[in-house]
Amino acid sequence: xxxxxxxxxxxxxxxxxxxxxxxxxxxxxxxxxxxxxxxxxxxxxxxxxxxxxxxxxxxxxxxxxxxxxxxxxxxxxxxxxxxxxxxxxxxxxxxxxxxxxxxxxxxxxxxxxxxxxxxxxxxxxxxxxxxxxxxxxxxxxxxxxxxxxxxxxxxxxxxxxxxxxxxxxxxxxxxxxxxxxxxxxxxxxxxxxxxxxxxxxxxxxxxxxxxxxxxxxxxxxxxxxxxxxxxxxxxxxxxxxxxxxxxxxxxxxxxxxxxxxxxxxxxxxxxxxxxxxxxxxxxxxxxxxxxxxxxxxxxxxxxxxxxxxx
Amino acid sequence: xxxxxxxxxxxxxxxxxxxxxxxxxxxxxxxxxxxxxxxxxxxxxxxxxxxxxxxxxxxxxxxxxxxxxxxxxxxxxxxxxxxxxxxxxxxxxxxxxxxxxxxxxxxxxxxxxxxxxxxxxxxxxxxxxxxxxxxxxxxxxxxxxxxxxxxxxxxxxxxxxxxxxxxxxxxxxxxxxxxxxxxxxxxxxxxxxxxxxxxxxxxxxxxxxxxxxxxxxxxxxxxxxxxxxxxxxxxxxxxxxxxxxxxxxxxxxxxxxxxxxxxxxxxxxxxxxxxxxxxxxxxxxxxxxxxxxxxxxxxxxxxxxxxxxx
Numbered sequence: 304x305x306x307x308x309x310x311x312x313x314x315x316x317x318x319x320x321x322x323x324x325x326x327x328x329x330x331x332x333x334x335x336x337x338x339x340x341x342x343x344x345x346x347x348x349x350x351x352x353x354x355x356x357x358x359x360x361x362x363x364x365x366x367x368x369x370x371x372x373x374x375x376x377x378x379x380x381x382x383x384x385x386x387x388x389x390x391x392x393x394x395x396x397x398x399x400x401x402x403x404x405x406x407x408x409x410x411x412x413x414x415x416x417x418x419x420x421x422x423x424x425x426x427x428x429x430x431x432x433x434x435x436x437x438x439x440x441x442x443x444x445x446x447x448x449x450x451x452x453x454x455x456x457x458x459x460x461x462x463x464x465x466x467x468x469x470x471x472x473x474x475x476x477x478x479x480x481x482x483x484x485x486x487x488x489x490x491x492x493x494x495x496x497x498x499x500x501x502x503x504x505x506x507x508x509x510x511x512x513x514x515x516x517x518x519x520x521x522x523x524x525x526x527x528x529x530x531x532x533x534x535x536x537x538x539x540x541x542x543x544x545x546x547x548x549x550x551x552x553x554x555x556x557x558x559x560x561x562x563x564x565x566x567x568x569x570x571x572x573x574x575x576x577x578x579x580x581x582x583x584x585x586x587x588x589x590x591x592x593x594x595x596x597x598x599x600x601x602x603x604x605x606x607x608x609x610x611x612x613x
Numbered sequence: 614x615x616x617x618x619x620x621x622x623x624x625x626x627x628x629x630x631x632x633x634x635x636x637x638x639x640x641x642x643x644x645x646x647x648x649x650x651x652x653x654x655x656x657x658x659x660x661x662x663x664x665x666x667x668x669x670x671x672x673x674x675x676x677x678x679x680x681x682x683x684x685x686x687x688x689x690x691x692x693x694x695x696x697x698x699x700x701x702x703x704x705x706x707x708x709x710x711x712x713x714x715x716x717x718x719x720x721x722x723x724x725x726x727x728x729x730x731x732x733x734x735x736x737x738x739x740x741x742x743x744x745x746x747x748x749x750x751x752x753x754x755x756x757x758x759x760x761x762x763x764x765x766x767x768x769x770x771x772x773x774x775x776x777x778x779x780x781x782x783x784x785x786x787x788x789x790x791x792x793x794x795x796x797x798x799x800x801x802x803x804x805x806x807x808x809x810x811x812x813x814x815x816x817x818x819x820x821x822x823x824x825x826x827x828x829x830x831x832x833x834x835x836x837x838x839x840x841x842x843x844x845x846x847x848x849x850x851x852x853x854x855x856x857x858x859x860x861x862x863x864x865x866x867x868x869x870x871x872x873x874x875x876x877x878x879x880x881x882x883x884x885x886x887x888x889x890x891x892x893x894x895x896x897x898x899x900x901x902x903x904x905x906x907x908x909x910x911x912x913x914x915x916x917x918x919x920x921x922x923x
Contacts, residue, residue, distance in 0.1 A: 369897065378893035386896060426760040440860070442759070447752050449862020450736040451898060454752075456859040459892055461852055462771060471892045542771055549766040550750070550860060552759020582769055582781045583688035586696060587679065588761060 310359035311607025312352050313407055314338060314366045316381050321352035322603040323359055328418045332356045342388045350397050363403040363609035365410035365602040366390055372452040374404035380470055403609035409455050410605030412439020415557045417608050419596040428553040433560035436478035446612050462542055480539035483561050486515035490532050501526040519565050537572025545580040548590055559595030566594045620669035621917025622662050623717055624676045626691050631662035632913040633669055638728045642666045652698045660707050673713040673919035675720035675912040676700055682762040684714035690780055713919035719765050720915030722749020725867045727918050729906040738863040743870035746788035756922050772852055790849035793871055796825035800842050811836040829875050847882025855890040858900055869905030876904045
């Protein structure tokens with residue numbers, strides 16, 4: 304049975320975006336409000352979005368951080384003043400209906416699997432390359448949730464134990480290298496070592512102000528130094544994808560997040576280094592790489608689908 | 614339905630060990646032969662073991678390396694002259710029955726899950742700490758196989774990209790640090806830096822000949838320098854377990870392989886460093902750690918159970 308109207312809300316660092324899907328999966332309603340600070344204010348904002356969406360049969364919420372199977376956000380590095388926030392149960396109480404909740408990147412994975420780049424796949428790993436790295440894992444045609452519901456925190460896989468400090472408290476997490484912040488850092492390192500003249504020019508002349516976007520722009524112009532940074536970045540992305548392949552053996556990686564928008568730029572380096580790093584690369588099929596299709600709606604659409612995949 | 618007699622054979626680097634399980638899971642027949650070199654000789658040896666086991670209703674084989682879903686061993690770093698070896702289909706042809714095949718560590722995971730330390734668990738990750746590191750993953754109460762059947766190669770998760778060279782062709786694989794070989798290497802580094810007097814004495818006076826066993830022995834005597842090496846080793850084990858927790862969120866880790874025999878020695882350091890490395894350790898349940906129970910029979914018992922879990 305496909306339900307008539309499925310609502311989902313994605314709680315981001317800056318906005319709460321809600322949608323309603325019709326039985327075909329089309330978005331038939333949409334509402335957004337700024338994300339306020341603190342748990343009570345967030346619940347109020349979610350109630351406001353839910354009401355603005357009109358009626359619905361099921362509702363789900365995606366939130367950044369560790370979400371338990373019963374819908375409690377245990378810890379959220381990127382939301383202010385939040386820990387042990389019972390977002391699912393509290394919203395359920397206010398709305399008078401059951402509310403499913405899960406991690407926002409997990410929601411994005413569900414959305415791409417059910418309605419985006421991964422339709423029909425049984426073995427899919429979603430990797431969102433944004434400020435950090437989020438993830439979601441589909442295996443055996445089901446969402447991998449783990450004992451507590453915390454599975455898929457792929458950005459905090461340590462790939463360099465003496466490496467860069469991470470806000471999570473450890474060093475060398477994959478997201479310090481292979482995210483948008485990682486690209487910016489690689490670029491600033493190269494710029495302060497006087498290896499990125501054109502990029503520094505694009506950034507207004509200050510090597511400390513170089514951002515990932517400047518590197519992308521120079522690389523698209525064909526600037527060799529910028530392309531070298533992109534290659535180094537692709538190496539870090541590939542390293543993590545190979546680790547995930549060793550563990551999960553997916554048929555498909557769906558790459559999402561801000562960096563996926565200019566993903567074509569990274570595909571060559573990622574493929575090259577993936578083959579370099581993979582064990583016995585000539586004796587096995589390689590997972591395919593696809594870019595996410597649902598863009599900013601992925602989290603909300605996936606939240607709307609939680610009732611069906613949990 | 615539980616089948617009457619289930620046969621399983623574990624193909625190791627030195628021996629092929631076969632067992633038959635009765636409906637209760639008890640081992641009612643056992644046979645072993647040395648592992649010969651080359652695919653034809655291995656098939657002959659497997660036929661010999663199968664015949665010596667007497668009659669059976671189903672049969673499975675565990676082999677080291679990447680095993681496809683249809684039973685082909687694609688690549689095997691630790692078997693001589695083996696690649697693209699159709700062990701399942703070839704043995705099936707010789708025996709006239711269907712043969713299930715899978716990776717040996719995956720078989721061990723299945724055995725511990727069904728009949729050992731992980732009975733009744735839905736979310737379990739097995740880690741075999743031997744010469745290398747193997748693994749097997751149970752999630753949602755099912756064996757995680759991946760698209761090709763290659764999932765669970767946890768030993769080749771890169772945790773230090775500029776680190777020690779691995780026979781797999783890359784650098785810094787987890788098994789270079791957290792396996793028996795890793796312990797030996799850590800000990801020899803400390804010994805050649807004159808930090809392990811008692812251990813060197815136990816090894817006969819030559820720092821280059823120090824082995825993991827010597828460190829274990831000195832540590833059990835209470836030698837502080839040996840205990841420091843055990844602590845460093847436990848840190849590497851914990852690092853990988855935290856990565857696996859971030860990805861898979863298991864309720865239970867089952868630790869097997871040669872090192873598990875003196876596992877009590879490592880438990881303290883592993884727990885300590887696991888808590889150090891985990892994100893938000895105070896806000897979440899930690900996975901339990903248990904030691905494997907089926908010892909040298911785990912691979913063969915798991916192979917015997919493949920027909921039921923594939």
